[in-house]
Amino acid sequence: MVLQDNKDTITLNNGTKIPVIGLGTWQSTGEGEPARNATKVALQNGYRHIDTAAIYGNETEVGQGIKDSGVKREEIFVTTKLWNGDHKISAEALDASLKKLDLDYVDLYLIHWPVSTNNATGKDFEDWDYVDTYKQLQKLYKETKKIKAIGVSNFTKKKLERLLSDPEVDVVPAVNQIEAHPLLPQPELYDYLKEKNIVIESYSPLGSTDAPLFKNETVAAIAKKNNVEPGHVLISWAVQRNTVVLPKSVTDARIISNLKTFKLPEEDFEALNNLSKTDGVKRWANPPWNNFDD
Numbered sequence: 001m002v003l004q005d006n007k008d009t010i011t012l013n014n015g016t017k018i019p020v021i022g023l024g025t026w027q028s029t030g031e032g033e034p035a036r037n038a039t040k041v042a043l044q045n046g047y048r049h050i051d052t053a054a055i056y057g058n059e060t061e062v063g064q065g066i067k068d069s070g071v072k073r074e075e076i077f078v079t080t081k082l083w084n085g086d087h088k089i090s091a092e093a094l095d096a097s098l099k100k101l102d103l104d105y106v107d108l109y110l111i112h113w114p115v116s117t118n119n120a121t122g123k124d125f126e127d128w129d130y131v132d133t134y135k136q137l138q139k140l141y142k143e144t145k146k147i148k149a150i151g152v153s154n155f156t157k158k159k160l161e162r163l164l165s166d167p168e169v170d171v172v173p174a175v176n177q178i179e180a181h182p183l184l185p186q187p188e189l190y191d192y193l194k195e196k197n198i199v200i201e202s203y204s205p206l207g208s209t210d211a212p213l214f215k216n217e218t219v220a221a222i223a224k225k226n227n228v229e230p231g232h233v234l235i236s237w238a239v240q241r242n243t244v245v246l247p248k249s250v251t252d253a254r255i256i257s258n259l260k261t262f263k264l265p266e267e268d269f270e271a272l273n274n275l276s277k278t279d280g281v282k283r284w285a286n287p288p289w290n291n292f293d294d
């Protein structure tokens with residue numbers, strides 16, 4: 001099978017182009033500032049897309065990695081995310097993120113979760129929710145030059161329907177960043193987002209921490225058959241279903257490897273599309289304060 005560095009882009013609903021493969025940076029923290037090196041290595045080896053978030057605590061290191069790489073700012077697509085406790089102060093939160101990243105703008109700003117938490121009580125606000133937050137982001141998008149596109153993350157179909165039916169919402173989110181891999185293909189949400197021209201960004205494509213999907217028997221067999229690594233199978237599957245995909249690694253060789261994709265033979269693509277029917281649906285990111293049922 002021919003593996004090639006994937007430098008493709010998808011055009012978002014506002015005309016902005018997003019590179020199909022982005023470096024994930026959740027848990028890229030701790031000793032040695034791993035996000036700084038990971039960002040640099042990724043950019044120097046062909047990536048043009050980095051995914052971070054205020055809550056990851058590594059925006060400063062990502063910004064430094066961008067500088068270290070020597071790649072021009074305008075060639076790079078940078079995403080960061082608004083944390084739950086900052087929903088009422090998104091303008092300030094965005095400025096804080098930009099300051100840490102040492103950037104004038106981000107390419108994509110996401111509502112990280114559809115949850116607006118009152119930091120003082122730890123409970124959700126009663127007079128505010130994600131629709132109010134989205135309207136603030138919409139204003140920042142329209143009135144400042146600090147954001148090239150806005151989107152959401154972890155939104156269900158029901159929540160998007162509610163958001164889009166609000167008369168004051170006139171910017172359709174460019175993306176919905178969701179957990180997606182062969183054990184969580186989310187077919188109904190997938191079809192809905194396609195219909196609305198909202199691009200899916202697949203997070204935890206390898207099954208999150210320690211890449212447990214590498215051990216799935218079908219994934220491993222497809223990798224062996226095609227003479228590639230399980231990571232190539234999982235990342236190529238996400239690409240082949242027209243999603244953006246965000247593999248995370250802090251290991252140089254893995255970062256370089258994860259940019260490579262190939263075209264899965266139809267029968268293997270179909271086997272992965274159907275994997276959750278035989279092996280069961282598995283969601284790794286399911287925090288108790290969020291509700292995926294409505």
Ligand SMILES: NC(=O)c1ccc[n+]([C@@H]2O[C@H](COP(=O)([O-])OP(=O)(O)OC[C@H]3O[C@@H](n4cnc5c(N)ncnc54)[C@H](OP(=O)(O)O)[C@@H]3O)[C@@H](O)[C@H]2O)c1
Nearest residue numbers: 024025026203204205206207208210211247248249250251
């Ligand atoms: N919006 C959200 O709520 C949300 C939630 C979760 C994730 N995300 C985004 O999506 C990104 C990816 O998801 P994730 O971090 O949960 O997990 P992931 O990318 O599915 O898996 C990361 C794990 O796989 C390992 N790995 C990476 N490449 C490998 C390879 N080629 N061979 C073997 N192991 C490999 C990594 O190890 P090493 O790092 O040690 O190499 C790490 O333990 C995040 O970093 C974040 O940017 C967003």
